[in-house]
Amino acid sequence: MVRATFTAWRDRATIALMLVVALTAIHGWCADHPWQIAAIAAFVASIMIGIGTGRLVARRLSFHAYDGLLAADALDTQARRYYLVAWLGIGLALLIVVTLIARPSLLIASAPGYIAGGLFGITTGNLKIPKRIIGTSRPKWTIQAWSRHPIAGAFGTVAVLLPLLPARTLEANALLAIVGVVTLLVVLMLSSVDDAVVRFMTIAGHQSSRIIVHYASGGVVFLAAAVPGCWIILGPGAASIVVLVGAVMLLILALRILAYQLFPKRIADLIVSVLVGLLMLTAYSLPPAMPFVALAIFWHLQRRTRAKRWLLA
Amino acid sequence: MIPAVCIAAANVERSGQRVVHSVDLTIPRGSWFGLIGANGSGKTSLLRALAGRLPFAGGSCRVDGIELAEDRAERALRFGFSPPADKLPDALRGRDVLELVGGKIDNIHPHLDTLYKALDLSPLLERWIGDCSAGMRQRIAIAAAFAGGHAFVILDEPFNWLDPVAIFDLREALREMVNGGLTLITALHDLSTLATACDEGLMLADGRVALTLSDEMLRIAAQNPQAFERQTINQLRSGAAR
Numbered sequence: 001m002v003r004a005t006f007t008a009w010r011d012r013a014t015i016a017l018m019l020v021v022a023l024t025a026i027h028g029w030c031a032d033h034p035w036q037i038a039a040i041a042a043f044v045a046s047i048m049i050g051i052g053t054g055r056l057v058a059r060r061l062s063f064h065a066y067d068g069l070l071a072a073d074a075l076d077t078q079a080r081r082y083y084l085v086a087w088l089g090i091g092l093a094l095l096i097v098v099t100l101i102a103r104p105s106l107l108i109a110s111a112p113g114y115i116a117g118g119l120f121g122i123t124t125g126n127l128k129i130p131k132r133i134i135g136t137s138r139p140k141w142t143i144q145a146w147s148r149h150p151i152a153g154a155f156g157t158v159a160v161l162l163p164l165l166p167a168r169t170l171e172a173n174a175l176l177a178i179v180g181v182v183t184l185l186v187v188l189m190l191s192s193v194d195d196a197v198v199r200f201m202t203i204a205g206h207q208s209s210r211i212i213v214h215y216a217s218g219g220v221v222f223l224a225a226a227v228p229g230c231w232i233i234l235g236p237g238a239a240s241i242v243v244l245v246g247a248v249m250l251l252i253l254a255l256r257i258l259a260y261q262l263f264p265k266r267i268a269d270l271i272v273s274v275l276v277g278l279l280m281l282t283a284y285s286l287p288p289a290m291p292f293v294a295l296a297i298f299w300h301l302q303r304r305t306r307a308k309r310w311l312l313a
Numbered sequence: 314m315i316p317a318v319c320i321a322a323a324n325v326e327r328s329g330q331r332v333v334h335s336v337d338l339t340i341p342r343g344s345w346f347g348l349i350g351a352n353g354s355g356k357t358s359l360l361r362a363l364a365g366r367l368p369f370a371g372g373s374c375r376v377d378g379i380e381l382a383e384d385r386a387e388r389a390l391r392f393g394f395s396p397p398a399d400k401l402p403d404a405l406r407g408r409d410v411l412e413l414v415g416g417k418i419d420n421i422h423p424h425l426d427t428l429y430k431a432l433d434l435s436p437l438l439e440r441w442i443g444d445c446s447a448g449m450r451q452r453i454a455i456a457a458a459f460a461g462g463h464a465f466v467i468l469d470e471p472f473n474w475l476d477p478v479a480i481f482d483l484r485e486a487l488r489e490m491v492n493g494g495l496t497l498i499t500a501l502h503d504l505s506t507l508a509t510a511c512d513e514g515l516m517l518a519d520g521r522v523a524l525t526l527s528d529e530m531l532r533i534a535a536q537n538p539q540a541f542e543r544q545t546i547n548q549l550r551s552g553a554a555r
Contacts, residue, residue, distance in 0.1 A: 138441050141404040196402035203366070203396055204388055204414050204457075310389040310395070312366035313327070 018274040023101055025281045030103040039109040042102075046095060046113030053091040053114075054121020057084055062125070077226045088118045091196025144192050148214065156186035160242070168233070179230060179238045180245060186226075187249040190218040195268065198260040203312055208261060208305045212254050219250055251294070252276060258301035261308050315378040315555045317342040317465055317496040318363065323372035323382070325355070325520075331370065332358045340513070345487065345497045347507040347526070350517035351549055356500040357469055359517070363498070364467045369542065376465070392405025395461035395471065398450035403443030407434070407453045415460025418506045424462035426493075431486035432456055432479070445475040455483070468499045472506065484510055504542045508534035516548060524548055 030038045064074035073079045098108045223246040231239035270304035283290040318340040325333035333355040340346045364555040365388030374382040415421045432452040451474045514526035534541035
C-alpha cells in the first residue's frame, strides 16, 4: 500500500522532506524547553503512540484470527505473543531512534510511556462500541452523521454559552480556559471526517470544495453563532479564543479531506500531522510567512485532488 | 440515427499497462449492450473508461455524436454508473448514498421507476451500509447508477451476489426500462442473460475484441441458449489459451 501510494519520485521526495522537517521541529522543540517539560511531553506522546500501535496490532491479529489466511497461527498463544512483541518492538525501535535524534536523555520517559501505552492498546484494541445504545443503532455513525448538520453547530453554541452564564463570577483567566476547553471539545465533535465517505463523494463527482462544505457546515454555524455570543457575554478575548480554535480545526478538517482524496487513511493522517507541524513551526518562527505557506499547501493539494474527481482506479 | 456510443481504436491503461487494445464498438440508442469476457479481459477497465472513471489512452469515443475521448469529466456526467458495491462507505445509510449521487430522495424516486420495487429498496434506505450483506450493497449500488436520471447507464456485473428472485426481477425491470428508451451497457458473466435479455454484445479476450454479437446472433442464441453457451465457452477458452 505504501509503495503504491508513493510511486512518483516527487511523492517520495515530499515525504522525505516532511520527515526531515518533522524531526528538525521535534529536535528544536525539545532543545528549547526545560528537561522536565520535554520529558512530560515525550511521556504523554509516547503513551499515545503506544496506544495507537497496540490497538493497530491487536486489530490486525483479530483480523488474522477471524478473516485472514493465518487463522491457525493467529489463534496459537505462542505465535500471538511473538507477533505482538515483534510489531511493538519495531515501533519501540523507531521511537528510540526519534528520541535519540530529539534529545537522548528523554529515553527514560519515552520508552516506558510507549510500553505502557502499547500494553493498554493491546488489551483494549478489540473493545467496540455496542451496535445499539438506548434504542439508537450504530451510535458512532449516527453521531457522525448528525454532527455534519447545521443544527449540530447550534447545539454546540448552546453547549459553549450555557456554562458561561453561571460561571461569570469566576476569574477572567479561568473563564477563558473554560471557553477554550469547551470550544475545543465541541469543535472536535463537529469536525469528524470519514475517509471512506470522502473517497465515495470524490468517485461520485463531488469537488473538494463541496466535500469541505458538506463536512464544515456544522462548524461554520457554530462559529457564526458562538463568536458573537461569547463577545456579548465575556467580551472580545473569549470571542477570539473561539475564532482561533474554530479556525484551526476547520483548517485541519479541510487538510484531512484533501489528503483523504489522495491517500489511504493512515498515510493521509501522517501527512496532515506533518503539514500541521510545518504550519505551527512557520507560525512560531516566521509568523508573516504562515498564511503563504498555508495557501501553498492548499493550492498544491487542491490541484492534485482535481484529477481524482470521478476517478475509480 | 446517431448511435448512443461509438468507440473506435480505444485503448485503456491501468498502472502504466495497456489492458484494452484498439477496441471498436457501436451501441444503438435504446438498447441493452452486453459485454462478456474472462476475468482480466478488460471489461471493467473499458466500462470505467467509457463512464469517465478512467482516462482513455488513445482512440475515439463519441457519445451522442460528440467526441469525448479527451473529456473524462463530460463522459462521467453523461453516464449513470454503479459504484463498486465494496466502495460504499459503512457509515452511510442507503438513502445517503443515493442522495450523494442524485440529490434529494424525492427527486430520485421517479428516476428509479420499476427498479425501486425490483431492488426492494424501501428497507435499505434507512439501513447502514455497514450492516448490509453483499447482495444488499449491490442493490444500493445498482440504484445509485439510476439515481441521476441518466439516459445512458453502465452496470458492471449487476447480477453478482443477488438472489435468484432479485436477479429475475432486476432483469425484467431493466428490460422494461430499455424498452422505454434507456441505453444500458452491462458487463456480464451470465451467458443466458446475454442471450435472452441483451440486444447486442461484444466478447473481449486479453483486452481485444474476440467476437461481436449482433442482434441477429443473439436472437438465434435466445432460441437455443445451450448451444450458444457451448459455443461461447469454447470461444472464451480459446481466448484464454492465446
